[in-house]
Amino acid sequence: MSDELEDLYQDIILDHHRKPRNRGQMESPTSVGEGFNPLCGDELTVFLKMDGDKVADVKFVGQGCAISQSSASLMTQRIKGKTISEVRTAIADIKELLVSEKEPPIAVQERVGDAIALKGVRKFPARVKCATLAWHALETALGGSGKVSTE
Ligand code: ZN
Secondary structure: HHHHHHHHHHHHHHHHHOOOOOOOOOOOOOOEEEEEEOOEEEEEEEEEEEOOOEEEEEEEEOOOOOHHHHHHHHHHHHHOEEEHHHHHHHHEEEEEOOOOOOOHHHHHHHHOHHHHHHHHHHHOOHHHHHHHHHHOHHHHHHHHOOEEOOO
């Protein structure tokens, strides 16, 4: 990866950390997913408001490192207004982007949008759990409400 590309990724993550999108409590969510990453101390709660098959609204609150919080912000931006099956694809894409050993297919890289910025985390295995936490919490919320820990 070129240095310029890494700088760009860094800018996106910092931007979402400074100005998180869809951050805050939600009144009467349809479901809630909580995620905890004891390794880094990151905590996230994801609120979903479903309208039939669609994510009518999504919000998050939490605390932790810049990667975990900006990943949550990127996640909300990625899935708002999407159908459940699109959200499941988005979760699978992020896992492929962050966890797979191989370079993710172009289709995946295109679908993830700004969340491509998280790709830089692949080089730092300890931080992968920070980046995937929001998506685990989202997955939990999709299946009803519950809590998930990365350990
Ligand atoms: Zn973290």
